[in-house]
Amino acid sequence: MVGGKVRGKSLAPVGVNIVQDAERSLELALQDAGIPRERVEIVAGTGYGRFKVHFGQFVVTEISCHAKGAHHLFPKTRLVLDIGGQDTKAIRINERGEVVDFSMNDKCAAGTGRFLDVCANALGYDVADIGALSLTAKAPMRITSTCTVFAESEVTSYLSRGKRPEDIIAGVHASIANRSISLLQRAGIEPEVTFTGGVSRNEGMVRELGNRLKLPINVSPTSQYVGAVGAALFATERVEAGPR
Amino acid sequence: MTRGADSGAFLGSARELQKQMVDRYYSSLQPGNERKPVAYMLVGGNLAEIVRAFGYEVVFPEIVALTCAIKHTSLDYILKAEAMGYGLDVCGYVKNDLGLQESGGETVFGKIPPPDLLVCSFSGCYVYVKWWEALAEKYGVPLVTFDVPYMRGPTPLKEDMAYMVAQLEEFISKLEKITGRSLDRQELRRILARSRAAEEGWVRFLQRGRERPSPIEAYFEAVFYMFPINVLRGTQEAVDFYEAVNRDVDRRIAERQYPVPTEKVRLVVEGVPPYPHYRTFWDFFKSWGAVSVAATYPKVGGLFDRGFLHDPARPLESIAEYSLGAYVNQSWPLRRAIIADYVKEYEADAVLIHGIKSCRSFTAGQGDLRDYVSRELGVPTLYIESDHQDPRYFAPAQVKNRMDAFFESLEHRRAVSHAAGVV
Numbered sequence: 001m002v003g004g005k006v007r008g009k010s011l012a013p014v015g016v017n018i019v020q021d022a023e024r025s026l027e028l029a030l031q032d033a034g035i036p037r038e039r040v041e042i043v044a045g046t047g048y049g050r051f052k053v054h055f056g057q058f059v060v061t062e063i064s065c066h067a068k069g070a071h072h073l074f075p076k077t078r079l080v081l082d083i084g085g086q087d088t089k090a091i092r093i094n095e096r097g098e099v100v101d102f103s104m105n106d107k108c109a110a111g112t113g114r115f116l117d118v119c120a121n122a123l124g125y126d127v128a129d130i131g132a133l134s135l136t137a138k139a140p141m142r143i144t145s146t147c148t149v150f151a152e153s154e155v156t157s158y159l160s161r162g163k164r165p166e167d168i169i170a171g172v173h174a175s176i177a178n179r180s181i182s183l184l185q186r187a188g189i190e191p192e193v194t195f196t197g198g199v200s201r202n203e204g205m206v207r208e209l210g211n212r213l214k215l216p217i218n219v220s221p222t223s224q225y226v227g228a229v230g231a232a233l234f235a236t237e238r239v240e241a242g243p244r
Numbered sequence: 245m246t247r248g249a250d251s252g253a254f255l256g257s258a259r260e261l262q263k264q265m266v267d268r269y270y271s272s273l274q275p276g277n278e279r280k281p282v283a284y285m286l287v288g289g290n291l292a293e294i295v296r297a298f299g300y301e302v303v304f305p306e307i308v309a310l311t312c313a314i315k316h317t318s319l320d321y322i323l324k325a326e327a328m329g330y331g332l333d334v335c336g337y338v339k340n341d342l343g344l345q346e347s348g349g350e351t352v353f354g355k356i357p358p359p360d361l362l363v364c365s366f367s368g369c370y371v372y373v374k375w376w377e378a379l380a381e382k383y384g385v386p387l388v389t390f391d392v393p394y395m396r397g398p399t400p401l402k403e404d405m406a407y408m409v410a411q412l413e414e415f416i417s418k419l420e421k422i423t424g425r426s427l428d429r430q431e432l433r434r435i436l437a438r439s440r441a442a443e444e445g446w447v448r449f450l451q452r453g454r455e456r457p458s459p460i461e462a463y464f465e466a467v468f469y470m471f472p473i474n475v476l477r478g479t480q481e482a483v484d485f486y487e488a489v490n491r492d493v494d495r496r497i498a499e500r501q502y503p504v505p506t507e508k509v510r511l512v513v514e515g516v517p518p519y520p521h522y523r524t525f526w527d528f529f530k531s532w533g534a535v536s537v538a539a540t541y542p543k544v545g546g547l548f549d550r551g552f553l554h555d556p557a558r559p560l561e562s563i564a565e566y567s568l569g570a571y572v573n574q575s576w577p578l579r580r581a582i583i584a585d586y587v588k589e590y591e592a593d594a595v596l597i598h599g600i601k602s603c604r605s606f607t608a609g610q611g612d613l614r615d616y617v618s619r620e621l622g623v624p625t626l627y628i629e630s631d632h633q634d635p636r637y638f639a640p641a642q643v644k645n646r647m648d649a650f651f652e653s654l655e656h657r658r659a660v661s662h663a664a665g666v667v
Contacts, residue, residue, distance in 0.1 A: 048641055063649035064656070087642075096660065099653035101618060104646060106629070186611075188619075 001232035008033025018052040044231040065230030070194040071097025078190040083199035090187040103186040111179030134204030137170030194218040196226035258492035270354040281360035288366035289567035297432040309340035313519035336633025364389040369605040408564035435478040436556040443548040445486025453537035457507035463536035474545040508533030515598035520635035532651035538586040599629040626650040
């Protein structure tokens with residue numbers, strides 16, 4: 001980020017070597033921005049691997065970062081839904097983008113991106129394709145299990161009964177939307193709602209949530225980067241505040 | 245996002261005394277030692293004074309269980325109980341105890357003797373009633389179950405008091421038959437006087453959390469010091485202990501030894517601690533300069549800081565009042581009021597609620613409590629969940645993530661308020 005604007009970005013899967021993956025991601029973002037490493041003033045680490053960003057100067061949780069990033073992109077946002085790989089978070093924020101309250105899923109993967117991954121794989125689809133597929137559903141199935149492993153069995157069972165993949169996946173989306181709405185209600189539903197994280201790239205999920213909330217939902221074309229944008233904004237504030 | 249450094253220095257001689265006291269107690273229970281008959285009892289609304297007057301030693305399996313958990317041995321007993329057929333959702337205290345009993349009472353801190361008498365003093369949790377019944381069946385010893393009316397108002401109803409006193413009289417008659425001796429009512433009064441003296445000392449300690457900075461840790465430290473108010477109440481040892489604790493707190497203030505070197509966040513904490521990860525959980529607090537100034541859990545053995553003290557002049561009436569007023573026997577509106585008062589009296593910045601999966605009687609209602617504190621009182625509140633006994637339910641990265649986000653937002657909002665000139 002330079003002068004409050006995103007200059008370069010990268011998105012990379014994280015494996016067992018988080019430190020190396022984070023380094024590589026920084027290099028790719030710098031290549032994208034056309035900025036040499038020496039010009040980097042400050043780096044913030046965020047997410048579950050934040051303490052592994054050894055080359056960073058400070059850490060912030062992704063909860064604060066998604067709040068700040070979403071507020072930056074949509075200043076009227078008061079509620080952020082972030083569905084990532086292992087967590088779902090409903091974050092209520094104030095007019096300055098500060099976290100007022102938040103609710104998160106239980107420690108299991110029910111209702112998260114991982115849940116969607118597992119169900120997509122069970123159907124033989126790539127997770128990137130199921131959003132569009134679900135929009136063609138005619139009669140969504142009902143996925144009742146709250147456990148990722150059992151939901152996978154339920155999906156397989158529907159398939160073996162000859163149900164259509166688009167109807168099954170629409171049921172999976174409905175199941176995640178139900179759990180997400182419970183979290184949003186706990187945090188307190190207030191317009192505007194902004195949807196962030198990897199699952200926000202899934203148009204079927206966006207539609208399902210919008211239908212149930214009966215509210216328009218903001219989704220940025222860079223919604224997967226909202227946490228990183230927030231972290232960069234925290235870093236920018238630190239640079240602007242000068243040395244402490 | 246500066247972090248407060250760890251400080252264990254504030255835990256001085258009192259903590260050492262407490263460790264010695266716990267060791268002495270468990271040593272006294274060992275086979276080969278001349279020991280008294282043992283009454284098993286539940287902490288909530290316990291009747292320690294009466295059984296002591298009949299010459300019993302008191303064992304609280306809940307306290308044995310939490311000691312197993314804090315020493316990282318609870319899972320072995322829990323797995324044993326699950327192998328016996330107890331389900332995943334059965335209370336961790338119950339499974340720890342039943343697994344332990346099946347292991348012959350052997351623990352890393354000594355052998356727990358089997359009961360000679362079972363007193364189910366808190367019947368608000370039906371699982372507890374079944375637990376005591378399982379023990380009665382295993383050991384074939386007398387079981388006495390009290391029917392304790394639920395508290396819906398701030399003071400006990402007259403008819404509830406009469407009902408409890410009648411049950412106590414019946415209990416005394418039963419004990420007279422079992423032991424073959426009459427109750428020495430003078431001795432009961434002497435025991436109650438010592439209970440009261442210990443309670444006064446305990447309250448003095450707890451109320452030091454009102455000071456700024458707080459010289460005590462009212463959750464993590466208080467949990468250590470709960471032992472005598474529960475296990476040794478009615479003994480001179482407990483009275484002396486709280487005098488020593490209060491002297492230690494005076495020393496801390498003189499030497500400026502505080503639980504966190506720079507107090508940044510004052511918390512009221514509700515809920516049972518995650519004992520298998522006690523230190524890790526405490527470290528999460530310390531890393532943000534957060535100190536508990538008041539907590540509800542250390543009051544499960546008595547809400548002495550809310551005005552109740554045992555009264556030797558009204559022996560059975562005050563024991564009845566004590567049983568009725570147990571924290572977990574209070575309705576949710578009463579529990580809410582206690583927390584609201586603590587926030588005000590102790591000038592807390594926030595409330596942290598720790599829910600435990602395996603105890604519905606303590607935890608059910610905490611979601612509404614969270615909404616009440618955050619929305620109606622306007623006090624930032626964090627709800628996290630794990631378990632008090634079962635280490636499998638504690639996810640350190642997730643708990644830390646939630647706590648970091650919570651403290652981060654408190655710190656940020658405070659910085660903004662300061663910048664705007666609002667203190």
